Amino acid sequence: MFAATNLYCERDERVLFSHLDFSISAGEVLQVQGANGSGKTTLLRILCGLNPDYSGDITWQGQAVQDIRETFNGELFYLGHSPAINKALTPLQNLRWYCASRGFSDDAAIFTGLAELGLAGYENIPCHQMSAGQQRRVSLARLLVSQATLWILDEPFTALDKRGVAELEARIAAKAAEGGAVILTTHHTLQLSCPVRVINLDVLTGVSN
Amino acid sequence: MNSQPKLLTTSGALGAGLRRELQLAVRSPGNTINPLMFFIISVSLFPLGGGSDSVYLSSIAPGVIWVTALLAVMLSMESLFRSDYEDGSLEQLLLSPQPLYFQLLMKVFSHWLVTGLPLVLLAPLLGLMLSLPVQGYLPLVCGLLLGTPTLSLIGAIGMALTVGLSRGGVLLAVLVLPLSIPVLVFGTGVVDAALTGQNFAGLLALLGAILALALSLAPLAIGAALRISVN
Amino acid sequence: MWQWFYKLGSPRHFYDMTTAFLPWLYGITFFLLIVGLVWGLGFAPPDYQMGDNYRIVYIHVPSASIALGGYAMMACMAAMHMIWKIKMADIVAKAIAPVGGMFCALCLFSGSFWGKPTWGTYWVWDARITSTLILLFVYVGVAALRNAFDSENAGSKAASVLTIVGIVNLPIIHYSVNWWNTLHQVGSDLSLQAEGANPPEIWIPAFFMGFALLGIFLLAIILRSRNEILVRERRTQWVQDLLDHDLQEGLQRA
Numbered sequence: 001m002f003a004a005t006n007l008y009c010e011r012d013e014r015v016l017f018s019h020l021d022f023s024i025s026a027g028e029v030l031q032v033q034g035a036n037g038s039g040k041t042t043l044l045r046i047l048c049g050l051n052p053d054y055s056g057d058i059t060w061q062g063q064a065v066q067d068i069r070e071t072f073n074g075e076l077f078y079l080g081h082s083p084a085i086n087k088a089l090t091p092l093q094n095l096r097w098y099c100a101s102r103g104f105s106d107d108a109a110i111f112t113g114l115a116e117l118g119l120a121g122y123e124n125i126p127c128h129q130m131s132a133g134q135q136r137r138v139s140l141a142r143l144l145v146s147q148a149t150l151w152i153l154d155e156p157f158t159a160l161d162k163r164g165v166a167e168l169e170a171r172i173a174a175k176a177a178e179g180g181a182v183i184l185t186t187h188h189t190l191q192l193s194c195p196v197r198v199i200n201l202d203v204l205t206g207v208s209n
Numbered sequence: 210m211n212s213q214p215k216l217l218t219t220s221g222a223l224g225a226g227l228r229r230e231l232q233l234a235v236r237s238p239g240n241t242i243n244p245l246m247f248f249i250i251s252v253s254l255f256p257l258g259g260g261s262d263s264v265y266l267s268s269i270a271p272g273v274i275w276v277t278a279l280l281a282v283m284l285s286m287e288s289l290f291r292s293d294y295e296d297g298s299l300e301q302l303l304l305s306p307q308p309l310y311f312q313l314l315m316k317v318f319s320h321w322l323v324t325g326l327p328l329v330l331l332a333p334l335l336g337l338m339l340s341l342p343v344q345g346y347l348p349l350v351c352g353l354l355l356g357t358p359t360l361s362l363i364g365a366i367g368m369a370l371t372v373g374l375s376r377g378g379v380l381l382a383v384l385v386l387p388l389s390i391p392v393l394v395f396g397t398g399v400v401d402a403a404l405t406g407q408n409f410a411g412l413l414a415l416l417g418a419i420l421a422l423a424l425s426l427a428p429l430a431i432g433a434a435l436r437i438s439v440n
Numbered sequence: 441m442w443q444w445f446y447k448l449g450s451p452r453h454f455y456d457m458t459t460a461f462l463p464w465l466y467g468i469t470f471f472l473l474i475v476g477l478v479w480g481l482g483f484a485p486p487d488y489q490m491g492d493n494y495r496i497v498y499i500h501v502p503s504a505s506i507a508l509g510g511y512a513m514m515a516c517m518a519a520m521h522m523i524w525k526i527k528m529a530d531i532v533a534k535a536i537a538p539v540g541g542m543f544c545a546l547c548l549f550s551g552s553f554w555g556k557p558t559w560g561t562y563w564v565w566d567a568r569i570t571s572t573l574i575l576l577f578v579y580v581g582v583a584a585l586r587n588a589f590d591s592e593n594a595g596s597k598a599a600s601v602l603t604i605v606g607i608v609n610l611p612i613i614h615y616s617v618n619w620w621n622t623l624h625q626v627g628s629d630l631s632l633q634a635e636g637a638n639p640p641e642i643w644i645p646a647f648f649m650g651f652a653l654l655g656i657f658l659l660a661i662i663l664r665s666r667n668e669i670l671v672r673e674r675r676t677q678w679v680q681d682l683l684d685h686d687l688q689e690g691l692q693r694a
Contacts, residue, residue, distance in 0.1 A: 050303065052436070053440070084300065086233065086298060088236040100217055101305040370601060387577035387581060434598065
């Protein structure tokens with residue numbers, strides 16, 4: 001479904017990875033491992049299309065992503081280090097904008113999503129009045145309303161409590177079960193009900209199981 | 210998630226984006242008010258610094274209003290991409306399946322609605338304070354109406370280039386002010402032509418032509434610049 | 441032809457080719473400069489109106505064309521860098537910005553020292569002068585933007601975008617300034633007499649000086665590009681070998 005061949009990237013005259021090949025098909029979860037500074041975030045941003053400084057091919061359903069950028073963006077969910085939540089707006093306004101920019105409107109899903117994350121009643125409170133953990137949850141609520149098939153998650157478990165971690169793990173497993181694909185980085189030991197493939201950027205040898 | 214999501218067309222998605230920008234403007238009114246205050250204050254400095262003689266004031270009025278409007282637009286640019294850059298919304302905008310060109314046009318347009326348009330509406334009042342002769346008001350407003358969107362578009366290119374820099378503010382002015390000179394020249398030219406009893410329609414058409422060019426090309430440059438800045 | 445062009449796109453080949461080419465460029469430029477200066481200052485007759493003052497055109501006019509042509513060249517390089525991701529094009533574009541700006545400044549200064557005895561003032565808002573001033577601003581902006589980035593890569597891309605925006609805008613600026621100037625014309629006739637009125641003894645040295653200044657411009661950007669190549673490629677084997685070789689030679693001489 002989604003494949004990268006012969007990826008090469010260097011930053012500050014240091015080769016982060018070269019000859020990196022992997023592919024992910026429906027129902028799979030792929031974890032990118034590596035020490036700090038090994039290029040995990042860079043790799044995810046390259047896969048999303050936010051970082052053009054690489055060589056190699058990235059394909060979605062067999063087509064090069066740069067040729068089908070808008071279609072690919074419609075299938076993609078990206079969670080980065082920044083929350084992508086405007087603090088002056090309410091969760092509802094933030095999520096409505098997010099959905100609209102993805103081409104749909106679904107207030108019911110927004111309310112359910114916020115409620116599932118324990119934010120029922122906070123829909124119309126400006127985000128700057130919330131705690132950091134709550135803001136993080138608003139950001140994660142995007143994941144619940146998203147209709148994307150490919151999730152690319154950069155450190156999704158940051159700032160979540162134990163319950164939140166377990167819920168998110170269940171979500172990831174459910175996404176894989178319904179035929180989606182998830183690529184993620186984390187320092188936390190994943191406890192998923194589905195198999196996880198691992199790429200380790202420190203070894204640079206490619207895929208190991 | 211038992212309900213059916215409603216699919217939106219591109220224009221629906223752009224409408225929602227416009228709504229978000231307007232909601233943001235309501236939540237942080239300083240972004241609108243501060244450039245306006247800058248506009249009023251700096252215009253009122255000219256009589257204080259150069260003399261309040263009405264003949265002198267009316268001779269410099271078109272230039273003063275246009276130059277300060279240009280500076281006010283540049284100052285207002287900070288609110289166009291800064292917060293979106295810092296909280297990561299800009300990344301999501303670039304990863305959106307909607308055409309980036311139209312999204313950026315929408316963004317600059319909504320920013321102009323809350324910063325540029327108020328300047329245009331306020332300009333006649335400042336013309337009054339600078340003893341602008343009566344036949345100068347209509348061309349002043351028409352010129353600003355066609356010129357300030359171009360200034361916003363050029364400013365947006367500069368802002369997109371500098372949004373990732375911690376000290377981008379002065380640099381923005383250095384990059385953008387030279388590129389804004391044609392708008393300034395024709396904008397003041399429209400008023401001067403009207404004051405000397407010449408036909409100013411041709412100059413307005415030129416301002417319109419520059420706007421059309423900026424509308425068609427600037428979003429491409431803004432998009433390229435934003436892709437560099439988020440990286 | 442294409443292969444030659446292609447080779448020039450590789451920093452290493454650019455370096456090697458210019459190593460062979462530089463002594464020639466030095467020689468030709470020096471020759472043109474000497475001939476132009478001696479002829480222009482020593483033998484060309486004084487102008488019947490301006491006396492000896494006109495001799496500043498030998499620097500003024502070529503520097504104006506080089507400043508303008510330099511920007512066009514920089515924009516071509518920026519486009520090549522953006523479209524085909526040719527790194528060498530960016531190295532040259534980076535080399536041009538300050539040099540082009542210098543020629544703008546040279547043109548403005550020489551114009552102003554010419555203006556004082558000729559028109560009685562150091563500065564007039566003549567259309568050409570104003571356009572050159574704005575061109576200088578744009579050059580400064582491009583260089584400043586590049587330097588503002590910590591990352592070489594981001595800085596070069598941003599500078600390329602701005603350079604291309606500038607090349608679209610410059611004709612409009614030029615046109616607007618011309619129009620503005622006719623509106624605000626102060627009444628003094630600033631134009632030189634037609635070219636045809638100048639005897640060949642005046643314009644032939646100008647021809648030499650023009651090419652001499654072009655030579656200086658090319659020398660400056662080639663030397664700056666070579667420096668930049670060495671800095672950017674300092675980790676590669678060929679630069680290491682080159683440095684070792686130079687070091688050995690230095691030791692032998694000592």
